[in-house]
Amino acid sequence: MSATLDARVEHGPIVSVERFGHLVELTARLPALASAVRPGQFAQLRCSATTVPLLRRPFSVAWTDGDLCTFVLDEVGVGTRLLAAMQPDAELDALGPLGAGFTVVHEAGHAVCVSGGVGCAPFPLLVRELRRAGVADITVLNGAASAAKLYPPERFQRGDTAVHVAEATDDGSRGRHGRVTDLLDLAPAPAAVYACGPNAMLASLAAALDSIGLTRDTVAEASLEAPMGCGFGTCLGCALPVRRADDEAAWALCCTDGPVMRMRDVDWHELSLLPGADVA
Amino acid sequence: MRVDLGRGLALPNPVGLASGTAGYGFELRNLIDLDRLGALFTKGTTRLSRSGNAPPRVAETSGGGLLNSIGLQNPGVEWVATQYAPRFAEWRVPVVVNVAGENEADYVHCVRRLEGVAGVAGIELNISCPNIAHGMDFGRDAGAAARLVEAVRAVTVRHVMVKLSPNVTDIAAVARAVQDSGADSVSAVNTYVGMKIHRRSGRPVLPDGTGGLSGPAIQPLALAAVAAVRAAVTIPVVGVGGIVDAASANDFLLVGAQAVQVGTATFVDPNTALHVLQGITALRGAHTVSG
Numbered sequence: 040m041s042a043t044l045d046a047r048v049e050h051g052p053i054v055s056v057e058r059f060g061h062l063v064e065l066t067a068r069l070p071a072l073a074s075a076v077r078p079g080q081f082a083q084l085r086c087s088a089t090t091v092p093l094l095r096r097p098f099s100v101a102w103t104d105g106d107l108c109t110f111v112l113d114e115v116g117v118g119t120r121l122l123a124a125m126q127p128d129a130e131l132d133a134l135g136p137l138g139a140g141f142t143v144v145h146e147a148g149h150a151v152c153v154s155g156g157v158g159c160a161p162f163p164l165l166v167r168e169l170r171r172a173g174v175a176d177i178t179v180l181n182g183a184a185s186a187a188k189l190y191p192p193e194r195f196q197r198g199d200t201a202v203h204v205a206e207a208t209d210d211g212s213r214g215r216h217g218r219v220t221d222l223l224d225l226a227p228a229p230a231a232v233y234a235c236g237p238n239a240m241l242a243s244l245a246a247a248l249d250s251i252g253l254t255r256d257t258v259a260e261a262s263l264e265a266p267m268g269c270g271f272g273t274c275l276g277c278a279l280p281v282r283r284a285d286d287e288a289a290w291a292l293c294c295t296d297g298p299v300m301r302m303r304d305v306d307w308h309e310l311s312l313l314p315g316a317d318v319a
Numbered sequence: 320m321r322v323d324l325g326r327g328l329a330l331p332n333p334v335g336l337a338s339g340t341a342g343y344g345f346e347l348r349n350l351i352d353l354d355r356l357g358a359l360f361t362k363g364t365t366r367l368s369r370s371g372n373a374p375p376r377v378a379e380t381s382g383g384g385l386l387n388s389i390g391l392q393n394p395g396v397e398w399v400a401t402q403y404a405p406r407f408a409e410w411r412v413p414v415v416v417n418v419a420g421e422n423e424a425d426y427v428h429c430v431r432r433l434e435g436v437a438g439v440a441g442i443e444l445n446i447s448c449p450n451i452a453h454g455m456d457f458g459r460d461a462g463a464a465a466r467l468v469e470a471v472r473a474v475t476v477r478h479v480m481v482k483l484s485p486n487v488t489d490i491a492a493v494a495r496a497v498q499d500s501g502a503d504s505v506s507a508v509n510t511y512v513g514m515k516i517h518r519r520s521g522r523p524v525l526p527d528g529t530g531g532l533s534g535p536a537i538q539p540l541a542l543a544a545v546a547a548v549r550a551a552v553t554i555p556v557v558g559v560g561g562i563v564d565a566a567s568a569n570d571f572l573l574v575g576a577q578a579v580q581v582g583t584a585t586f587v588d589p590n591t592a593l594h595v596l597q598g599i600t601a602l603r604g605a606h607t608v609s610g
Contacts, residue, residue, distance in 0.1 A: 044349050048590060085587070090383040090535045090563055093587060134589070268377045268385065269586035271350060273342040275362075275392045276377030290370055290392070295346070313374055314520065 045075040046271060048134050053127050054107060059194070060187035062157060063112050063123040067131040070106040075136050078143065078165035079233075079262055079299040082135030083270040084110065086118035095134060096122070097267050097294070099161035099235070108133070111190065113157040137270050138298050141165050142258050146173040147230035152195075153244055154181045155219055155236020159190035161262050165233060166195055166202055176201040178226040182219025182240070186212035220247050231258035234302070238263070242307040259302040263310075265293035280309035320600065322357065322578050324555045326503045328441040328478035330357035330413060330578055334568065334596040337559050337582035338363055338417035338443060338482065339389065340533075343403050344410070350589040354411035356596065360506075360580060361399070363419035363445045366428045368395035372450065378515045378524040383561075384536035385583050386513050388450045388525045391419055396429040400436050408438030415480065419445040421453040423470050431474045442477055444468065444502075447484030447509035449531045458484030458509070461496035472501035480557065483507040485544050491551035498552045506557040506580060508544045511537055533583040537561045542570050549575035563591065565598020572599070 051068040058064075072082055083095035096118040102109040114120045125131070141161070144150060150169050152162045159181060166177055183189045185208050192204035205222045206214025215221060219236070220243050232253070234244050241261045253259055268274030277293035281304050288306060291297065320332040335358035341347055344359050353359060371392030378386045393399075399416060407414040416439050420426040426444065433439050446464055448454030457467045464481070471479055481497040483490055485508035494505050510531025515524045523529070541560020549556050558571025559580035568579045581592040588594075 046350060048350075048588060090587075091381070092379060093383045093385060093534050093583070094379050095587060266375045266377050268387070269340075269589075271589070272346040273340060274377065274387070274586055275342075275371060275389045276375075276387060278371060278374045278376055278392075280374075290374075314517065314522075314524075 046135055046137050047071055048132065050130050050132050053125050053129050053131050055127060056123070056125060059191055060189065061113060062188065062190055063114065064101070064109055065112065065122060065125065065131070066107050066109040067133070068106050069108045069131070069133050072100065072133055072135050073103040073106055073108045076100045076103060076108070077136065077140040078168045079140030079161045080136040080138050081298060082108070082110070082133040083137060084122060085132035086121040092118050094268065095270060097264070097270055099262065100136065100164060101160045102163045111157060111160040113188070134270065138294055139296065141233055141260055141262070141299050143168050143172050144174060144231045144258055148175050149226070149229050150174050150177045150231040150233065151226040151229040152177065152179045153219055153232065153234040153236070154179060154190070155240040156183045156188055158236030158262070161235050162233070163195055163197065167197065170199060170201065176203065179204045180207070180219050180222040180226065181205070182207040182222070182236070184209045189213055218243070220244050223247055223251070229257070233260055235262040238310050238313070242311050245302050245305070245307050248302065260299050261302050261305065262298045263293055263300060263305070264298065267294055270294045280306035282306050320603070324478060324480070324504045324577065326478040328413065328415070328503070332357040332596055333572070333578035334592050334599065335360055335557070335578060335580045336585060336592055337580035338445065340582040340585050343399070344414065347585070347589055351593060356412050356592055357578060358413045358415055358440070360415045360443050361417050362393050363391045363417045363448060364393050364396050364399050364429060365391055365419050366396055366425045368398065369393055373526050375524060375526070378530070380513065380515050380532065380536065382536050383534050384513070384532050385534045385586070386515055386525060386530040386532050387510070388527055388530035390450050391448060396432045400432050404436045404438035406438070413440035414438060415441040415443050417443040417445050417482070419448055419451070419454065421451070423467055426467060427470050427474055430471045434475050434477065439477070441480060442471070442475060443480045443482050443506060444471060445482050445509070447482055449486065449510060449512050449529070450527070455484050455486060458493065459487055461492045464493050465496040465500040468497045468500040468502050478503045480504040480506050482509055483548065484509050485540065486512050490544050491547045494548040494552045498554050502554060504555040504557060505548060505552065506559055507548045508541045508560050511540065533561070535561045535563050535567070538567050538570070542574060545571055545576055546574040562595060565595050565602060568595045569599060569602055
């Protein structure tokens with residue numbers, strides 16, 4: 040199925056802008072997106088009605104409630120700052136849903152979500168869909184640089200007592216002092232591992248999972264990011280290094296082959312050599 | 320609104336999608352009604368498939384620009400001729416295949432391979448890609464451009480449009496040279512060579528240092544280039560560069576372009592070309608009434 044099959048441009052009013060430390064939750068009335076999106080898919084949001092900044096910015100859909108869609112953002116550049124400054128009733132211009140989402144496992148015992156910083160964004164929706172699909176319990180391992188950049192546990196749990204959250208911060212200001220991958224011992228033998236966060240975090244998670252030795256049929260997927268032009272597969276700008284089935288090096292498009300990819304398909308070494316994002 | 324560019328290439332209207340911003344149409348067909356547009360100019364197509372450049376491949380610049388260094392990622396002309404063209408043949412929108420190469424033999428091979436293939440409405444010769452080795456060699460030298468067009472002319476009865484590089488001292492001279500050697504039309508312009516510095520590292524964002532600059536930032540530059548080309552040739556001119564709406568597209572028509580291509584703005588809103596078409600239609604209607 041083509042990744043753009045359900046996508047469309049949709050305009051809807053912002054209904055709330057909430058802050059959780061450094062993170063901002065933007066909620067808008069986007070009925071088509073809300074009804075079509077699957078966990079891990081994203082929307083391309085216009086940050087301005089003018090041509091500066093020019094490009095849309097990609098955001099995972101974090102939550103849906105009826106006609107409403109919620110996005111989580113960190114104010115790291117001009118686009119995210121403009122979005123975070125939007126007020127209720129302002130019109131949000133969204134293009135989505137785009138990309139390949141997470142594989143929702145059914146009737147499984149235990150699933151783990153590993154989140155780094157604003158990489159928390161796809162997990163509330165994924166957690167809800169996993170529980171609806173009969174996953175018995177879910178552990179969210181949530182890490183960030185500091186407490187102010189940690190998404191609150193309740194935003195993953197939404198009152199569901201089968202969803203557990205463990206936290207780690209680089210500076211020790213909340214949870215375990217250290218990296219989110221240090222928390223992996225809290226979630227032994229999962230049926231599925233889902234991850235989203237900075238490339239370095241994902242690479243170290245991939246290495247950790249290799250050493251644990253997950254079985255071949257354990258779902259292990261990561262949502263990646265790359266500088267993106269269009270978001271729907273035409274500009275070919277968001278190339279990521281992958282290994283094909285024959286182990287040949289290749290490029291995959293973050294926007295249509297991803298953003299969610301099987302962790303074993305990603306060339307983590309090549310990815311680690313890429314320069315950091317330029318978001319200024 | 321029909322635009323006859325000559326030698327069998329007639330566009331239902333003057334608004335097309337620029338090469339490199341519409342792929343081969345398959346993704347965009349899910350998002351917009353492509354068949355309402357005047358033409359689709361495909362991704363640059365080469366003799367053999369190309370996997371493209373190492374990332375990062377795109378970088379937004381301040382002031383409404385987009386730098387890219389994709390590196391002509393494409394499946395190769397054989398795949399386009401056998402797998403894509405039959406699907407183009409079912410569409411109402413004319414599909415012009417953009418052809419690129421590193422030497423004359425590459426171009427001639429591609430154009431010959433596409434000759435007689437149903438679904439291909441015409442050829443756009445890309446002599447102006449700034450992101451591959453030798454990509455701009457032909458576009459920078461009027462003599463080399465003329466010899467290339469002559470060689471291609473010899474193997475096709477199809478419409479040959481030549482996409483000009485703005486990264487030259489005298490674009491009018493190149494336009495005249497390709498006209499004199501048999502080009503049926505020219506499109507102007509391809510991207511401008513540009514650079515962006517990563518503010519934290521102090522190094523260029525794109526791996527090769529430079530990339531091709533597109534987007535509204537270049538519209539005044541492209542417009543001046545198109546005006547210069549228009550003054551130099553009698554064949555049709557297709558204007559491209561920084562169009563974001565009907566007004567910025569109409570500027571190109573006002574300086575003498577017969578048609579336009581919408582490029583980077585499609586990334587921002589896939590409906591842009593349709594909005595441009597609607598706006599131009601309205602402008603023409605107003606002009607007819609008042610004139």
